[in-house]
Amino acid sequence: MSSGPLALIAELTHRCPLHCVYCSNPVEMQKSTSELATEEWQRVFDEAATLGALHVHLTGGEPLARADLTELVAGARAARLYTNLITSGIGLSEKRLDELIAAGLEHIQLSFQDCRADAANLIAGARSHRLKVEVARSVRRRPLAFTMNIVVHRQNLDRLDEIIAFAEQLQPDRLEIANVQYYGWAFPNRHALLPTRPQVERSLVIVQQAQERLRGRMRIDYVLPDYYARYPKACMGGWGKRLLLVDPAGSALPCHAAGVIPGMQFDNVRQKSLAWIWQQSSAFHQFRGLDWMGEPCRTCERRSEDFGGCRCQAFLLTGDAQATDPVCSLAPLHRIVEREIERSNSNAGNAPPERDTAPPSPAWTYRIDPT
């Protein structure tokens, strides 16, 4: 039996005022009428802490869409969890921010889609950028740990210098620059989002220079697109090993995207305790540890480091969730990713939607809000 999860990811709702083309929510979302009630979440927080979790990441959708968010933050802190809010900032008034801090909120991660309003609003499918800048200023005026997250991709990676300068003005403690990961809504949009190899190489130099310049002032973390990596990432730190996600309707998943894998049975916190789910649920056992692996992972010296990569990505790209993640250069089906990379680095069939145009290009698939 494994030890408990280190963190609980609480997807409080799938409702969101934004429609980002790379949203990590599942394409099939949970309706607001099926959302867990306040006291159900409280039980989940208590059980997660008892299992050994140290952090709760309150996310969505947009967690501010929950009218009881302040109560939930207070409940998470009462359960002795480190309380992190992952938000777009839309709906966060100064008053509500003060209430959240008073309730015990310890860290806020505020997402941005770009440094330029027009480009950001195009990605979000909503006029949200200016509001976010205001929220960032409100956050910085308060004694709250503040991370800015900016998602980068083919359309904006060429202005990474400008993006970093924009973040500097807003003075977060940390800046997370994250390349899009190709699950959820990003997968159907990947041809417009996957950067070219020269873009990725330039970005590495720019980030390194900024890290040196801002050392001790603003920490910069950079998440590369794993399609360009030699080896896969240890998705979720290993399946059912470190993280437990509860979706808005109470289903417990080993990762955000696990719902795409056919045949997975997710147990629900309304019927089962979190401890039972962590220890007994078939979904958490399916790819836990090393025994499920086939070759070449089974005998690979990196098997305990990256656990064969991401199961959801393996399924999305190969149709087989057992396969070695095809981003791995050792994967039998690595050619699938090589083809994606080739396509991205040629001009054919890969024209991005026009930037700075309105209405948004029909080339995008926008995230649709659940009813």
Next chain:
Amino acid sequence: MPPLDEDSRPRLAAGCRWSEGRGADRSVLSPEGAILVKGTGRDILEHCDGQHTFREIVNALAALYTLTDVQRIRQEAANFLEQLREKRIVDF
């Protein structure tokens, strides 16, 4: 950023705090995770309360370990705190 000097008052950075447990597995929680600090590192961090100066911390550590090579303690503690500042775990 100002370098660490004798009058700096190191403290856990905003968003970082000790976990609730006080046993051997006491860790510092940060937005991204938890750092399990043991041995000397824990001794140093437990003194970083924003009240005591770096000079006082070094002296306290020297007394704790009954060591006379204060210069070495100072250097090692400074390196440790500078590294944690880069990770935004410590501020001074």
